[in-house]
Amino acid sequence: MEILWVLLALVLFGFVLLPVFRRRRGMIEQVPPGHPDAADPAHYGFVREEELDIRMPGPDQDLLDVLDLVQRTGDYRAAEQLLAGTEATGERRWQRVQAFAGAAALELQQRPGGVGETPGGQWLRVWRAEHPKDAGGAAVHAEFLVQQAWRTSTPGTDEFRIIMEEARAACGDAALLAPGDPVPYIVELSVARGLGYERAEFEQLWLKILDRDPAHMGAHLAALHYWCEKWHGSRELAYSFAEAAAARAPRGSLLAAMPLFAVFEHLPEVNLVGSFHRSEVVTKAVHGALHAVHSARPDDPMTAHVRHLLLFFLVRGERWSEAMDQLVRIDGHVGALPWTLSADPAVEFAVYRALAVAGYEANGGSPATLPH
Numbered sequence: 001m002e003i004l005w006v007l008l009a010l011v012l013f014g015f016v017l018l019p020v021f022r023r024r025r026g027m028i029e030q031v032p033p034g035h036p037d038a039a040d041p042a043h044y045g046f047v048r049e050e051e052l053d054i055r056m057p058g059p060d061q062d063l064l065d066v067l068d069l070v071q072r073t074g075d076y077r078a079a080e081q082l083l084a085g086t087e088a089t090g091e092r093r094w095q096r097v098q099a100f101a102g103a104a105a106l107e108l109q110q111r112p113g114g115v116g117e118t119p120g121g122q123w124l125r126v127w128r129a130e131h132p133k134d135a136g137g138a139a140v141h142a143e144f145l146v147q148q149a150w151r152t153s154t155p156g157t158d159e160f161r162i163i164m165e166e167a168r169a170a171c172g173d174a175a176l177l178a179p180g181d182p183v184p185y186i187v188e189l190s191v192a193r194g195l196g197y198e199r200a201e202f203e204q205l206w207l208k209i210l211d212r213d214p215a216h217m218g219a220h221l222a223a224l225h226y227w228c229e230k231w232h233g234s235r236e237l238a239y240s241f242a243e244a245a246a247a248r249a250p251r252g253s254l255l256a257a258m259p260l261f262a263v264f265e266h267l268p269e270v271n272l273v274g275s276f277h278r279s280e281v282v283t284k285a286v287h288g289a290l291h292a293v294h295s296a297r298p299d300d301p302m303t304a305h306v307r308h309l310l311l312f313f314l315v316r317g318e319r320w321s322e323a324m325d326q327l328v329r330i331d332g333h334v335g336a337l338p339w340t341l342s343a344d345p346a347v348e349f350a351v352y353r354a355l356a357v358a359g360y361e362a363n364g365g366s367p368a369t370l371p372h
Contacts (some may be wrong), residue, residue, distance in 0.1 A: 057336035058304030083136030
């Protein structure tokens with residue numbers, strides 16, 4: 001199967017055509033579209049690639065309706081009302097703040113403004129100007145600045161530091177407006193990573209989050225980046241952080257999936273060989289994540305994040321039936337790791353989906369045996 005992963009690497013790095021695979025006697029081969037033996041995800045009722053939603057990891061219809069309204073009309077008030085009615089603790093408020101900030105940042109990137117042209121994301125500027133004491137708008141503005149820094153400048157440059165310092169001040173303003181809300185401090189975790197906070201300072205910030213929402217999965221994922229080898233920690237520190245979070249996870253918490261995210265953040269340079277994805281460290285992390293999604297609340301908005309990463313590892317580990325089990329629960333939305341690291345998340349997701357279907361059928365699966 002190693003040849004399959006070499007082929008997959010070529011697809012991910014260079015192909016622009018829709019990937020199509022065929023299943024034959026337990027093996028998978030790439031074939032041209034329309035080949036009579038090709039495994040077709042459409043037979044399973046999966047969403048067409050061009051219709052995949054790259055904004056969200058899973059459904060949040062209230063958010064999508066409000067986003068559409070705000071972007072269509074330029075009126076921020078629906079966003080303000082939605083955040084005002086969203087519980088301060090828990091995952092959903094953090095996800096919605098990220099979504100509004102990301103929408104404004106993307107609008108500005110697409111329409112930077114010029115002579116006689118209104119720049120994109122103007123509704124966020126109006127929101128902050130008209131309601132400077134609104135906690136939701138302040139949090140969105142802080143996250144918007146963070147996203148702008150990562151999108152438009154290079155870490156370590158003066159431009160990056162200037163934007164991040166502005167974001168740091170915005171986090172402080174947002175925190176003052178909502179003392180019990182962990183979101184401003186979660187936003188600051190990204191600032192801490194970008195500006196390279198000393199560990200003592202980072203840990204003080206982390207304690208503020210734990211005081212407000214100790215089992216916040218989104219906060220743990222944001223903090224994990226700081227402890228990773230490529231930023232301000234090491235593989236050992238990141239694994240230790242993730243395993244400690246999993247060990248103290250309350251019943252029904254998705255924190256049990258944290259080691260899988262730590263493994264993902266430290267994938268070796270050459271990680272296409274199947275034996276790595278069947279190694280003890282990966283297998284243990286996958287099993288922890290599977291347990292987490294099986295025991296989590298059905299309405300936990302972070303479950304989709306875990307399922308997307310599980311799909312990645314289950315396909316790499318050739319665990320086709322389990323990969324299909326994740327697919328039937330997340331198909332349609334691809335705004336999550338690992339797909340969002342790609343320039344085209346929908347294409348990246350479609351490659352893995354096609355592989356899952358082909359592998360499932362190569363081992364006797366069919367739409368009739370699809371897990372539900």
